[in-house]
Amino acid sequence: MLDSVQTKDRVEEILAQHKGMEGALLPILHAVQAEFGFVPQEALPIIAKDLNISRAEVHGVMSFYHDFREKPAGQHIVKLCRAEACQAVGADRVAAHAIKSLGTDWHGTTADGKITLEPVFCLGLCACGPAAIVDGKLVGRLDEAKLTQIIGGLK
Numbered sequence: 001m002l003d004s005v006q007t008k009d010r011v012e013e014i015l016a017q018h019k020g021m022e023g024a025l026l027p028i029l030h031a032v033q034a035e036f037g038f039v040p041q042e043a044l045p046i047i048a049k050d051l052n053i054s055r056a057e058v059h060g061v062m063s064f065y066h067d068f069r070e071k072p073a074g075q076h077i078v079k080l081c082r083a084e085a086c087q088a089v090g091a092d093r094v095a096a097h098a099i100k101s102l103g104t105d106w107h108g109t110t111a112d113g114k115i116t117l118e119p120v121f122c123l124g125l126c127a128c129g130p131a132a133i134v135d136g137k138l139v140g141r142l143d144e145a146k147l148t149q150i151i152g153g154l155k
Contacts, residue, residue, distance in 0.1 A: 004042055010035055011043045015050045025051060025061055029068055038069040066119065074109040074116040076154040078102075079133040080142075083122040086129035090143065094130045095119075097144040101151055115154055 014031045018024040028047055032039050039062055048055040062068045080095050102110050102117055109116045125131035128140030134150055 007036070007040050007042055008046060011040075011046045012050075015047065025053070025058065026065075029058075029062055029065075033068060037072050041070065066121075069107075072109075074114050076115045076135050077118060077133075078115055078150070078154075079118045079120045079123075081121070081123045081125070081129065081131040082119040083126070085122075085126035086131055089129045091130035094132075094142055094144060094147055098147055098151075101148065112155075115151065 011032060014028060014035065017031070018028050021027065025047070028051075029039055032043050032047075036043075044058045044062070045055050048058045051058075062070075078098065080098060081091060082095070083091075098117055099105055102108075102115055104110055104115075104117055106117060106119050120133065123131045123133060123138065125138060125140050130142045132139045132142050132147075132150075134154075139146070139150065
């Protein structure tokens, strides 16, 4: 983990790369998260000052979009679709199984730091639901047995 000076320096470099860009807040937040794996809280006032907006506005945008994290994710990320089409074919059962199997809730990470569980609200695989993204790879027709197999392979 970087210290505060290193974090500040790297955030300022990212801000410089986006200088003059219209609507730069989202690209900056994405770049910061790509750099650190999450958006450190100490980055928010630096970003706000540079963009001449309030820290509350930066935090509001960050918290509105589910892809931004306030703390590091686990080594593996399991995103389960929560949209209605997936729910209609069993996503709620799969989600309950994931929460129980991993021992964590949404946006949580297992105690060993291996797996972070996140909800997403449509992956465009409606005909193949329930759907998920596991470490960036789409998975369709997910059920409890398939999820157990996937989780076992991540540990």
